Amino acid sequence: MKRRAFVDLAGKAALLAPFIAGCSINGGLPDNSQQVATPEKRRQYLDSLLKKLCTELGPHPVGSPEYDRAALIVQSEMQMSLPQVFLDAFTFEKWRLNSEPELIVGEQRLETYPGHGASGTPAAGISGVLRKIEDQGGIPYGVFDQASGEMRAYLTLSQYGRAVPRPYYSFGKEIKCLPTFNVGRQDEPVLEEAIEKQTLVTLKALVDFIPDSRTGNVVGSLPGRSKKEILFLAHLDTVYSSPGANDNTASVVAMLMLAHALSGVKPTRTLTFVATTGEEYGKLGALHYAERRRAEGSLGDIEFLVNLDSVTWGPNMKINTADDRLMELIEDIDRDLGLEGTPVRDGRDGFQLDAAPFRESGARAVYVNSTGYSIEYLWHRPEDTPEKVPADCVEIWFRLFEEFTRKLLSA
Known part of the structure; x- marks a missing residue:
């Protein structure tokens, strides 16, 4: 309908x-x-x-x-x-996911879900290095541009196990905050190793916001x-x-x-x-x-x-x-x-x-x-x-x- x-x-x-x-x-x-x-x-x-x-x-x-x-x-x-x-x-202003989400650490693809309400990535995705961050409402990781050092996206860990979507407000953020991706607990060692080795991380999720949705x-x-x-x-x-x-x-x-x-x-x-x-x-x-x-x-x-x-x-x-x-x-x-x-x-x-x-x-x-x-x-x-x-x-x-x-x- x-x-x-x-x-x-x-x-x-x-x-x-x-x-x-x-x-x-x-x-x-x-x-x-x-x-x-x-x-x-x-x-x-x-x-x-x-x-x-x-x-x-x-x-x-x-x-x-x-x-x-x-x-x-x-x-x-x-x-x-x-x-x-x-x-x-x-x-209301509707959030819609328009692509299969991607999270690639080095050459390893991890299961991930974008946070609904958060911004999407450019069509080409976001690439950078992973770092631990603090004072971000419980978000443990950020993806940083290698050239500018600017944080481009957040990575969060699932509460119970495998990856799930977490809404923007779960972390005290506003709608259209930085792209936010959730990762399962089983993949935490992969992320920690990526930090240690400065492995390239690539994220992709195309979203749009539709005003006056019913x-x-x-x-x-x-x-x-x-x-x-x-x-x-x-x-x-x-x-x-x-x-x-x-x-x-x-x-x-x-x-x-x-x-x-x-x-x-x-x-x-x-x-x-x-x-x-x-x-x-x-x-x-x-x-x-x-x-x-x-x-x-x-x-x-x-x-x-x-x-x-x-x-x-x-x-x-x-x-x-x-x-x-x-x-x-x-x-x-x-x-x-x-x-x-x-x-x-x-x-x-x-x-x-x-x-x-x-x-x-x-x-x-x-x-x-x-x-x-x-x-x-x-x-x-x-x-x-x-x-x-x-x-x-x-x-x-x-x-x-x-x-x-x-x-x-x-x-």
Whole structure:
């Protein structure tokens, strides 16, 4: 689907979705709770959506035609259970990779990924010598022109293993910073030897920046008897190198399961579910949606916020929150349900990543990640495919946070 078509649909969806989604045979609220009523049905639902969003679409980074299609799939799912659904469209400056990246040390070609948001190289590439650098936001290496001594590019090391794309902001840089290439940990000895021997290093990646590109969040709401609100966030976009089954498509599916499970009944508080765009490119969608709520004067209506990001790295829910009572509630539910794994409290508050733009709402926030299985090596990699998703982690999150939400609604 062309981006223009996505934008046109976005505008129509914003107007028509409340009517389309709200229509049921008996004229009441849409009720799709039976679709996720049992563990077996939830597993079928997970497998079906992972196939549509990851296997069939592949990587779906912000601003791509694949993301546009993913957004329409999620919109359709929300409309089955939520009476108000729309595509929250906006424009941004898109980064696009136009060539196969190259990193050659001497005569040895290394696997590499350019950092999205960073500048590209000239068509002929960049050549120079490698040196260690300091005070560059955790970037260990620079490539320097042999004649002028000018630094021409950055080299970074992967966090977990093999090479992955890292965004410009990971290192405190601005968009269009020097070309930045990521290298796997296994190739660190090659780089160290290149420094020692002053081996020539050649880098190449052609990129461009496209202003006024379109993208959008998918927003669905179940209005409650009070305007006080529980807001759920899960980013739908992936990096350009990965289908993102664990980061973060499975979390989006878990959020949709919750929307279905809670459908059909008017809740005490409004429930809002947002599949955000551009998390991997500087939280673009979350920033836009928070500003939208601020402009509407409804940011302060958000009483509770739950942000899901990679909840399938293991059975132990990694909980970031400054709210002792919410943490105790999560621990009590986990114990009462006898779930596998243990909620682990992180030292940070709940306003991490996509939740950060909502800090001024005053909401009681929980940011949920996970740990326990040694699959972080899949992070941002092409191998992050549906068959690598531990379905038990989705089931654990769903059962814990379905009960968590029901208790908040009954409080």
